[in-house]
Amino acid sequence: MQLDERSKKVLKAVILSYIKTALPIGSRSITERFDFGVGSATIRNIMSDLEEGGFLTHPHTSAGRIPTEKGYRFYVDTLFEEEAFLNNKNSIMMEAEQLVQREDASLLLQDTSRLLSDLTHYMAVVTAPKIATAHIRHIEFIRLRANCIMAITVSEAGFVQNKFFDLAKDISQKSLNDISDYLNNFYQGMTLQGIREKLMTQMEKIEDLYDHLQTEAFELTKYAVGDMMEGExxxxxxxxxxxxxxxxxxxxxxxxxxxxxxxKEKQSVIQLLDKYIGSKGVQVFIGSENRFLGNHGFSLVVSQYKRGDRVLGALGVIGPTRMDYSKVIPLVDSAAKQVSRLLEDLS
Amino acid sequence: MQLDERSKKVLKAVILSYIKTALPIGSRSITERFDFGVGSATIRNIMSDLEEGGFLTHPHTSAGRIPTEKGYRFYVDTLFEEEAFLNNKNSIMMEAEQLVQREDASLLLQDTSRLLSDLTHYMAVVTAPKIATAHIRHIEFIRLRANCIMAITVSEAGFVQNKFFDLAKDISQKSLNDISDYLNNFYQGMTLQGIREKLMTQMEKIEDLYDHLQTEAFELTKYAVGDMMEGExxxxxxxxxxxxxxxxxxxxxxxxxxxxxxxKEKQSVIQLLDKYIGSKGVQVFIGSENRFLGNHGFSLVVSQYKRGDRVLGALGVIGPTRMDYSKVIPLVDSAAKQVSRLLEDLS
DNA sequence: CTTTAGCACTCACTTCTGTAGAGTGCCAGC
DNA sequence: GCTGGCACTCTACAGAAGTGAGTGCTAAAG
Known part of the structure; x- marks a missing residue:
């Protein structure tokens, strides 16, 4: 269905009004609040057409019109083309620059979610990268007590994770230190998966001459890595x-x-965000376009952040379907870029 | 003001009814639902007396009575003396035994808060011990990048904390390992404060012959400990x-x-709980007895947990003032005991 | 053919009114 | 001291009536 210029304007007027007031708006009010230079009856006809096209509905016969999800979708899609919208970005990029470097990358993500929610007055969500796919900068083992150790991994992007293991065999702290050193010297910058694989081929190659340290490192890492990669x-x-x-x-x-x-359960939200982590740029999910958001009137604006070419996680805003996309979209976009930039700087 | 047996029974009846239904109850309903063997008019007179004594109010002239905070206070105080209440504990202690050992003590606290809220259907809060006063089992430093290190402390009770520092001087990972080893060998089981003090006197004593390692350990620890102790x-x-x-x-x-x-802000809740951390056993704060809970109809049931003689933190339940104290109090009590027991077991 | 004004109609929301129900307070009698 | 009875009070609920914002349709004007 094609919409002429005037229809688009009317649709936009309805959406803007509904974004502001959350109240249905009628033809009369539109002619009053917006200057279309035509009478209310004309608007009425246009609105009727828009309803037929599926862009508007009304909750009951004598109420004003409200946008449908299709209406929002159309609005958001055309929004990306508009110049005024792009200009809007500049002022909002300033906001994103409030985000500053943090020693701990998870603090940066915390800051980000706070910033996003403060600026939008909606809910913000940010996922952290999975340790399983992260490139490890440092790994350390600490013996907590007999047969129980803690592994600390620091990723290149600056994310830290603690993990606990029960071991069949007790290993002294001294040995753990040696293992840590060994791993940090020879396996830095690899993923857990990569470390495991390299250790395995290493073992096969020099099967008879590998030293004690490597065996232990292998055993421990095999166990630790396996545990770290699953579930989390x-x-x-x-x-x-x-x-x-x-x-x-x-x-x-x-x-x-x-x-x-x-x-609170986090699981489903993480899945939701990670599902779209591959797609480039800002994505907008309106209402029931997504199962999680369901038919409860929520929408999601999401973008991914990365380090180098590697996508690390996603960040976004969950708000009502009638949220102010023209502000939220550029904000999410520039926040994602700023986070990426800051993670980049961490050497 | 003294209450005779019958008045107490009526008060209790009103409270029990209100705990269940959250609705005002009148004299007639009381005679129907409870068997006092007297007419409603008599109950009416008693209730009138109770109102005069400040134990009950009614929201408007022709509504039933509801308990005042003073009424709840009286109820809770007498509750502690009753046998039936103490017997109640046995079944509830079983519930608390669902809590099991966790490698990471913070997971145990997480479990605890979940258990408490699941069983009560109210909100549960649990504070973790401050690292500043904890006895350190293990401390480890990791060099993240030039001039930036991370300190990991594990307390005797099994709590782990990561902290980040920017240093004026860059220290190699090797040196950090040596410092960690040194601290773990000679200062294990002390508090951060204790470590700092001991290091200081150590320095003064052997001022001219202390070795390089000790200086670095001192400098680093002084800085790290200071940073860890403040604010957090x-x-x-x-x-x-x-x-x-x-x-x-x-x-x-x-x-x-x-x-x-x-x-969410946590700060004020932590302060609230920690304020009463010294007092023994279960404490009950009803409505405006506490500023934080304010006049919004909330109450708090709280107890502290410990390891040995040392109080580590507090755990409790925040619910409506009309919450079922006879269930919540013994639950909080036995949860606190179970947590203490589990933390004890960690060798 | 498009736009407009006018008109009848619809429906939610508000206000008003009356009534039923639950409760109180008080009093006289047991 | 306890009780039944009575008048009174107040809420909650339901129906009635009026109001306002809005629609759809139609016929006339541009």
Whole structure:
């Protein structure tokens, strides 16, 4: 279905109004609040056409119109082409520059989620990279007590993870230090998977002459790496969940509760974000376009951040479907870029 | 003011009813639902007396009575003396035994908060010990990049903390390992404060012959310890915040939002719990007895957990003032004991 | 053919009113 | 001291009526 210029303008007017007030708007109010130079009856006809095209609905016969998801989708898609929208980016990029370097990358992600939620007044979510796929800068083992050790891994991007293991065999701290040194010297910058594979081929090659250290390092690493790689689905940083209380959209407690619980459980949100982690640039998911967001009136604006060519995680904003995309989209975009930039700087 | 047996029974009846239904109850309903063997008019007179004594109120002239904070206080205080209440503990102690050993003590606290909130359907909060006062089992330094290191401390109780430092001088990983070894060998089991002091006197004593290692260890530790001790207010583990959605008590969004935000900020909740960390056994704070809980209808049941004689943190339940104290109090009590027991076992 | 004004109609929201129900307070009698 | 009875109070609920914003349709004007 093709829309002429005027229809687009009317659609946009309805959406803008609904973004602001969350109230249905009628033809009369449109002629009053926006200057189209035509009467309300004309607007009425246009709105009727838009409804037929699936861009608008009305909740009941005598109510004003509200946008459908298709309407939002159209709005968002055309938004990307508009100049005014691109100009908007500049001022918002300034905001993203509030994000500054942190020793610990997870603090940076925390900052990011706070910034996003503060600026949008919606909920922000940021996933941290999975340790399984990270490139390791440093690995360290600490003996906590007999048969129990802790592994600390620091990724190149600056993410730290602690992990606990029960071992069949007790290993002294001294040996652990040696193993750590060995790994750090010869396997730095590789992924856990890579380390494991290299250790394995190493073992096969020099089967009879490998020294004691390598065997232990291998055993430990095999175990530790295996454990680290499975299950762990990375971390989720979130902020601004309570903003949903301020939205008139969600009067239903169940929906609010559902969202908060989903975010608390983290699992489903991480899956949601990671699913689209491959796609380039900012992605917008409107309402039921995504199963997780369901039919509860939520939308998601998400982008990925990276280090070099490597995508590390995703960050985004979850808000009501009637959120102000023209502000949120460039914000998410520049936040993602700023995070990438900052992670890059960590040498 | 003294209450006779019958008045106490009526008060208890009102409270039990209100705990269940959150609805005001009148004299007639009491005679129907409880068997006092007297007419409603008599109950009416008793209730009138109780109101005069400040144990009950009614929201408006022709509504039933509801307990005041003083009423709850009286109820809770007498509860501690009752046999039936103590018997209740046995079944609830079983629940607390669901808590099992975890390599990482913070996981245990996480489990605890989940258990408490699951069993009570209220919100659970658990504070972790401050690293500043913890006895250190192991300390490790990792060089992240030039002039930036990470310190990992493991306390005797099994709590791990990572901390980042920027240093004026760059130290090699090798030196850091030596320093770690040195500290772990000679200062294990002390608090950060203790380590610092001992290092200081050590330096003074053997001023001219201390070796290179000790100087570096001292410098680093002085810096690291100082940084670790200040500001850091420990961690807060929380669960079940969304349960407040299910309570009919809080129809006001602002109150819900306020509570969730307070818990998210953690600071004030930690202060609240730590304030009463010294007091022995279970403590109950009803409504405005505590500033944080304010006049929003919340109460707090809290107890401390320890390792040996040393109090490490506090755990508790935040619920509506009309919460079921006879279940929550013994639960918090036995959870605290179970956590203490499990932390003890960690050798 | 497009646009417009006018008109009848619809539906949610608000206000008002009456009633039922639960509760209180008080009093006289047991 | 306890109780039944009675008048009174206040909420919650339901129906009635009015209001306002909006729609769809139609006929006339541009």
């Amino acid at each position: 689905s990375g971390e989720l940083y979130t902020d601004g969940a309570t903003h949903i209380f301020d939205l008139p959209d969600f009067s239903d407690r169940k929906i609010m509760k559902g969202l908060l619980e989903a975010v | 207010s420990g961690e807060l583990y929380t669960d079940g915040a969304t349960h407040i959605f299910d309570l009919p008590d809080f129809s006001d969004r602002k109150i819900m939002k306020g509570l969730l935000e307070a818990v």
